[in-house]
Each structure stands twice: as structure tokens, then as C-alpha cells.
Amino acid sequence: MNDLFLRACRNEPTERRPVWLMRQAGRYLPEYRAIRERVDFLTLCRTPELAAEVTLQPVRRLGVDAAIVFADILLPLDAMGAGLRFAAGDGPVFDRPVRTLADVAGLAEPDVERDLGYVFAAIREARRQLAAEPAERAVPLIGFGGTPWTLAAYLVEGGASKSYGHLLSWSWQDPRGLARLLSRLADVSARYLQGQVDAGAQAIQLFDTWGGLLDARRFRELALPALRVVVEALRSRPEGRVPLIYYLNNGAHLLPELRDLPVEVISVDWRLPLDEVRAIVGPAKVLQGNLDPTALLASPQRIEEATAELLRRGSGGGHVVNLGHGILPQTPPEHAQAFVSAVQRHALAPVG
Amino acid sequence: MNDLFLRACRNEPTERRPVWLMRQAGRYLPEYRAIRERVDFLTLCRTPELAAEVTLQPVRRLGVDAAIVFADILLPLDAMGAGLRFAAGDGPVFDRPVRTLADVAGLAEPDVERDLGYVFAAIREARRQLAAEPAERAVPLIGFGGTPWTLAAYLVEGGASKSYGHLLSWSWQDPRGLARLLSRLADVSARYLQGQVDAGAQAIQLFDTWGGLLDARRFRELALPALRVVVEALRSRPEGRVPLIYYLNNGAHLLPELRDLPVEVISVDWRLPLDEVRAIVGPAKVLQGNLDPTALLASPQRIEEATAELLRRGSGGGHVVNLGHGILPQTPPEHAQAFVSAVQRHALAPVG
Numbered sequence: 007m008n009d010l011f012l013r014a015c016r017n018e019p020t021e022r023r024p025v026w027l028m029r030q031a032g033r034y035l036p037e038y039r040a041i042r043e044r045v046d047f048l049t050l051c052r053t054p055e056l057a058a059e060v061t062l063q064p065v066r067r068l069g070v071d072a073a074i075v076f077a078d079i080l081l082p083l084d085a086m087g088a089g090l091r092f093a094a095g096d097g098p099v100f101d102r103p104v105r106t107l108a109d110v111a112g113l114a115e116p117d118v119e120r121d122l123g124y125v126f127a128a129i130r131e132a133r134r135q136l137a138a139e140p141a142e143r144a145v146p147l148i149g150f151g152g153t154p155w156t157l158a159a160y161l162v163e164g165g166a167s168k169s170y171g172h173l174l175s176w177s178w179q180d181p182r183g184l185a186r187l188l189s190r191l192a193d194v195s196a197r198y199l200q201g202q203v204d205a206g207a208q209a210i211q212l213f214d215t216w217g218g219l220l221d222a223r224r225f226r227e228l229a230l231p232a233l234r235v236v237v238e239a240l241r242s243r244p245e246g247r248v249p250l251i252y253y254l255n256n257g258a259h260l261l262p263e264l265r266d267l268p269v270e271v272i273s274v275d276w277r278l279p280l281d282e283v284r285a286i287v288g289p290a291k292v293l294q295g296n297l298d299p300t301a302l303l304a305s306p307q308r309i310e311e312a313t314a315e316l317l318r319r320g321s322g323g324g325h326v327v328n329l330g331h332g333i334l335p336q337t338p339p340e341h342a343q344a345f346v347s348a349v350q351r352h353a354l355a356p357v358g
Numbered sequence: 359m360n361d362l363f364l365r366a367c368r369n370e371p372t373e374r375r376p377v378w379l380m381r382q383a384g385r386y387l388p389e390y391r392a393i394r395e396r397v398d399f400l401t402l403c404r405t406p407e408l409a410a411e412v413t414l415q416p417v418r419r420l421g422v423d424a425a426i427v428f429a430d431i432l433l434p435l436d437a438m439g440a441g442l443r444f445a446a447g448d449g450p451v452f453d454r455p456v457r458t459l460a461d462v463a464g465l466a467e468p469d470v471e472r473d474l475g476y477v478f479a480a481i482r483e484a485r486r487q488l489a490a491e492p493a494e495r496a497v498p499l500i501g502f503g504g505t506p507w508t509l510a511a512y513l514v515e516g517g518a519s520k521s522y523g524h525l526l527s528w529s530w531q532d533p534r535g536l537a538r539l540l541s542r543l544a545d546v547s548a549r550y551l552q553g554q555v556d557a558g559a560q561a562i563q564l565f566d567t568w569g570g571l572l573d574a575r576r577f578r579e580l581a582l583p584a585l586r587v588v589v590e591a592l593r594s595r596p597e598g599r600v601p602l603i604y605y606l607n608n609g610a611h612l613l614p615e616l617r618d619l620p621v622e623v624i625s626v627d628w629r630l631p632l633d634e635v636r637a638i639v640g641p642a643k644v645l646q647g648n649l650d651p652t653a654l655l656a657s658p659q660r661i662e663e664a665t666a667e668l669l670r671r672g673s674g675g676g677h678v679v680n681l682g683h684g685i686l687p688q689t690p691p692e693h694a695q696a697f698v699s700a701v702q703r704h705a706l707a708p709v710g
Contacts, residue, residue, distance in 0.1 A: 304530030
């Protein structure tokens with residue numbers, strides 16, 4: 007069993023740093039594209055055998071130190087009745103965006119076992135398959151979800167957006183109405199993510215893609231309370247708890263707010279070097295990240311240089327190596343391999 | 359004559375802080391939309407009488423303390439032969455994106471008087487009309503352009519993009535080829551912006567919408583050298599120079615790089631409060647900004663509260679009041695007025 011990732015998340019000493027890639031199961035892999043030729047994206051998410059197969063693809067090909075269940079942060083919103091579709095070009099669309107308190111009241115109260123049980127089944131199946139892998143590849147499985155703020159961003163806009171004008175407009179005009187939506191999203195997320203842990207997820211990553219739209223004061227007022235509800239729910243599990251990873255995109259200006267967030271790992275984009283991030287969030291947090299995903303479009307030699315710099319910048323404390331954002335679909339798989347191998351070759355150097 | 363804006367840019371004492379709005383001439387104004395019903399966007403840019411009229415609309419309606427010539431940062435790229443169109447929904451498209459050194463060599467060498475003279479004519483006409491306004495509204499006229507990096511972003515992608523994969527891929531694979539493009543864009547920009555000053559622009563703002571994609575090291579290596587070429591060209595004018603404003607979007611992590619940039623004014627988005635920005639860039643820089651443009655979707659009372667907070671945060675040094683990004687098309691004009699009036703009512707409070 008390879009438990010490097012879990013030990014690193016808990017800030018325990020490890021013989022080398024673990025590495026995995028955000029969106030590691032996906033479009034840059036030909037074996038993933040082969041499956042997508044047969045089934046569409048949502049069908050893939052909802053078919054546990056296929057989702058588990060895709061979950062293991064990067065483990066088998068690249069030898070990463072963690073797997074992350076194949077799913078989408080927007081699935082719980084579909085379970086709340088928002089009508090998720092993926093339009094041409096894979097952009098998400100909600101047929102019924104939520105923009106008023108009446109819309110919030112109209113959202114369904116999902117039964118996570120009934121409505122999202124396919125994710126739990128994929129987790130169970132992926133765990134089963136991982137346990138059958140050779141020891142080095144019997145890696146931990148990560149579950150994940152969006153933060154309430156980021157889920158609200160997509161749900162209010164009805165999909166991705168350039169300026170998130172509907173969301174931000176609502177936040178200024180009726181912050182209490184929006185808070186009601188965030189509170190419902192927090193409750194559903196807490197149950198959904200606990201269900202993932204019950205099914206076998208060994209860590210949970212919360213993706214905050216759009217938290218960085220807010221300045222610090224509004225982040226504290228709007229986004230943090232609902233995020234804390236989710237974090238506290240996961241921390242207070244009587245059955246014992248798993249490491250929590252909070253990923254914040256585009257949030258260099260919000261790092262001081264994260265010092266007191268009770269999660270083990272802070273995952274950041276590539277904009278700020280990890281030594282500077284650590285100076286702000288403090289030595290108690292393990293950091294995850296943060297190679298610029300566009301660096302994987304460079305030559306393998308350049309990737310190795312960038313990786314060496316990343317390892318140097320991250321060496322002052324606990325460090326789970328990753329990208330700063332999802333791997334780009336146009337990345338050659340051998341470049342992803344060059345990154346993973348460069349980290350793993352660093353095996354014998356002492357951490358810290 | 360109202361020269362508050364120019365004095366504030368030079369960090370001279372003023373009786374109150376000047377205020378204008380990025381994209382103040384545009385879609386949120388019914389008088390602008392009335393003109394756009396008759397002519398398309400590029401025709402408007404290329405018709406000096408209409409461009410001047412639109413330039414003065416926010417001065418006449420809102421009483422802002424500066425005008426900015428109506429134009430688009432992408433116009434010089436069209437003059438270089440890239441084939442600019444505005445597709446449905448107003449997104450820019452280049453028919454001939456530039457992605458190789460051969461593409462760079464194929465770019466035309468524009469004669470700025472011949473190919474962009476319509477912008478200079480709009481500046482002359484706007485200056486003439488501003489001079490004829492009542493004293494309070496006889497405000498300075500700002501010229502502008504994109505930074506070489508931001509121009510390259512659009513030119514390489516062939517328009518706006520989600521991840522700027524072509525640009526960033528090129529930056530890793532062939533940084534010298536991309537540097538050649540940036541150098542050519544810097545040369546054209548320097549001539550174009552000097553032409554704007556010759557025509558009567560009394561300050562120049564450089565828009566760096568996409569500089570924040572880069573971490574500090576890559577910003578220094580890729581974006582700053584070409585930016586400095588433009589800045590130095592404008593600073594070294596034997597005819598005397600105008601204040602320079604550098605606007606950086608999404609660049610909280612890059613602020614330390616801006617301390618030594620020889621511009622009078624640093625303009626920032628809303629993500630970091632101005633007192634924190636000032637602590638990083640130092641007291642010598644005048645700051646411009648930085649109300650969250652989505653705040654103008656709130657009630658006028660809430661706008662006044664947010665403006666009071668902005669004025670408080672900006673009070674530690676020279677401050678040109680503005681938004682942190684362009685005004686949103688859905689902004690009610692009376693809300694823009696509430697912001698401008700709130701700043702101007704603050705007239706008698708001492709600055710600093």
C-alpha cells in the first residue's frame with residue numbers, strides 16, 4: 007500500500023513527497039477519450055464501473071500517489087433539480103438557474119443515497135480495484151465537491167460565466183437571500199461529502215474555483231460561513247475524520263483568511279510561489295500545488311527544471327505536489343509523466 | 359477647466375479626489391446604445407465625430423473628472439493585418455491569429471498616422487469639444503492602449519479565451535519567438551500611443567488585462583521587458599511627457615514587481631484594499647481604483663457606504679477614484695451617478 011499521500015496530508019514525515027494532478031482522469035488521456043467516444047460525460051459520471059475505470063487510468067499510466075474519484079462538482083446541483091446538461095464543447099448549463107429566494111425554496115431536498123448514490127458506488131468500486139493493484143499503486147482515493155460559494159456561482163449564472171454578474175448582483179442586492187442558498191448548498195454538500203467518506207473516500211478536496219472573485223471582506227461575509235459549515239460537518243464525524251483539502255483558485259489576496267480554516271491542506275494556484283504562500287498561511291498547514299499547468303506544454307527538460315524549482319519552493323514544510331489548476335486537455339501524457347517522475351525521483355532527498 | 363485628474367496623477371495636492379470610470383463610455387448608457395443602433399462597434403471607433411461624441415457622453419451625464427477616448431485596445435492589431443472582427447455578442451475575433459515566428463514576420467508594419475489616424479482625429483475632436491464645455495466639465499482626456507503582453511494574448515488566441523493555452527504554450531516552448539512578437543507589439547504601441555499624445559491625449563493608460571496569468575518570475579521574464587519599452591518611449595518624449603497609468607487586472611501577487619515601474623499611477627482591480635496595495639507598491643505611486651464594479655448593482659445607499667470605505671482605504675496618499683474593472687453593461691446609470699456624486703461630495707475633506 008502506498009499511503010504517502012495520506013501521511014503527507016497529516017503532516018507526518020514521508021520518504022518523498024507524494025504527487026497527483028488535478029483533473030488527472032480526463033481528456034488528455036487517450037484511454038479516457040476512448041471511453042468518452044462510447045458514452046457522454048454525465049453517463050460516465052453515473053456509471054460506477056466506468057467512473058471507477060477512469061479513476062484508475064492515471065494511477066495505472068502515470069503512477070501518481072493518489073486517485074480522485076471521477077465525478078463533477080455540479081452533480082449535487084442536478085440532484086437538487088436544477089437540470090444540469092453539458093452543451094457542445096462540454097460547458098455546463100443549468101436549465102433552471104436560481105436567482106431569487108423563491109427559486110431557492112423551489113430547489114429539491116435531495117436524498118444523497120438515492121440521488122447521488124452512483125458516486126458512492128464509484129468510490130466503492132474504485133477502492134476495490136485500487137486494493138487489487140500492486141502495492142505501489144494501491145494509493146488512497148480522494149473524494150471531492152465544490153464549495154458552497156462556487157456551486158452557487160454556477161447555479162445562479164446557469165453555467166460558467168465571464169463576470170458572474172447575476173451572482174455578484176444578488177450578493178449586493180440581497181445578501182440574505184443568497185446566504186439562504188449558500189446555507190442549503192452547505193447542508194447538501196455536507197451530507198454528500200459524508201456519504202463519500204462513508205463509501206470509502208480517504209480524503210476530501212473542496213474546490214473553490216470562484217472564491218477569488220471576492221475581496222477579503224466579502225469573502226469573509228459571503229463565502230466563508232457556508233464553507234465552515236461543510237468543513238465542520240466533515241471534521242465532527244463520530245466515525246473519525248479524513249484529511250480535508252481546500253483548493254482556492256486565483257486567491258493570492260485571500261490567503262490571510264485561510265490561516266484559521268480548520269483544514270489540513272491548502273491547495274493553491276500557480277500565481278504565488280509556495281514559500282510565499284507558507285509565509286502567509288503559517289507552518290501548520292500542508293500545502294498542495296502548484297505547478298502552472300501550462301508548464302506541462304513545455305519540453306520534458308523544461309518541465310524537470312520547473313519541477314525542481316517547485317520542489318525547492320515547497321520544501322519548507324508539508325507538501326503534496328500537484329498542479330496549480332486542472333491539467334489542460336492538450337497536454338501530452340508523456341509530459342504529465344515527466345512531471346510525476348521528476349517528483350518521484352526526488353525520493354531520497356530529505357523533505358524540508 | 360477641471361484639472362483635478364492631472365494634478366492627482368502627478369501627486370499634487372487637490373481639493374478633492376478626482377473620479378472617472380473604466381468603460382464609462384459604453385453600453386450601460388442609453389445615449390450610447392442609441393448610437394450603436396445606427397453603427398456597429400468598429401465603425402463607431404473609426405468615425406471620429408461619433409467616437410468623440412461617445413467620449414463626452416459620461417462627462418455630460420455624470421460629471422466625471424476625466425474623459426477617455428472611445429477606442430479599443432485591439433485596433434493596432436487590426437492595423438498590423440490580423441483581421442479584427444467583432445462577432446455576435448461583441449466578442450473580438452482575429453481571422454489570422456499569430457502563433458509562430460513566421461506569423462510574426464508576416465505581420466504588417468503599420469503607419470500609425472495612416473492606419474490609426476482615426477483615433478488621433480477622435481482625440482482632437484474630443485479635446486475641441488471638451489474645451490467648449492462649462493469649466494467644471496472641461497476635463498482632461500485620457501488616451502490608452504493594451505500592454506504588449508495583453509495584446510499578444512488576444513492576437514495569439516485569435517480572440518478572448520478561457521485558459522490562453524496557445525499563448526502560454528508558446529511562452530514555454532519558444533519564449534524567444536514570443537519575445538519577438540512582444541517586441542514588435544511594443545514598437546507599434548509606442549508609436550501609436552505617442553501619436554495619441556501628439557493628438558492631444560493628456561494622460562495614457564496601459565491596460566494589462568492578462569498580466570495576472572503569470573507568476574512573478576514569468577511576469578518579469580515575459581511581460582515586463584516589452585512593457586518597459588513602451589513606458590520608456592512615452593517617458594522620453596522630448597516634447598514633454600504626460601502621466602502614465604498602468605492598470606493590472608487580477609495581479610495582487612505581482613504588486614511587488616510594480617514598485618520600480620516608472621509610471622505615475624498604478625490602477626488595480628478590487629481584490630485588495632488600497633491601503634494594502636499602497637503598503638506594497640510604496641508611497642511614491644498614485645493609486646487608481648478600485649471599487650468592485652458589481653457594487654454598482656447594489657442600492658444607491660449601499661453604493662455610498664462602499665464608496666466611503668473606498669475613500670477611507672485610499673486616503674493614505676495620491677488617489678484617483680475609479681472602479682477596479684470596467685463598468686458592467688447592466689449597471690443603472692443612476693447608480694454610476696451615485697458613485698461619482700459620493701466621491702465628489704467628499705470634496706471638502708482633506709486628502710490624506
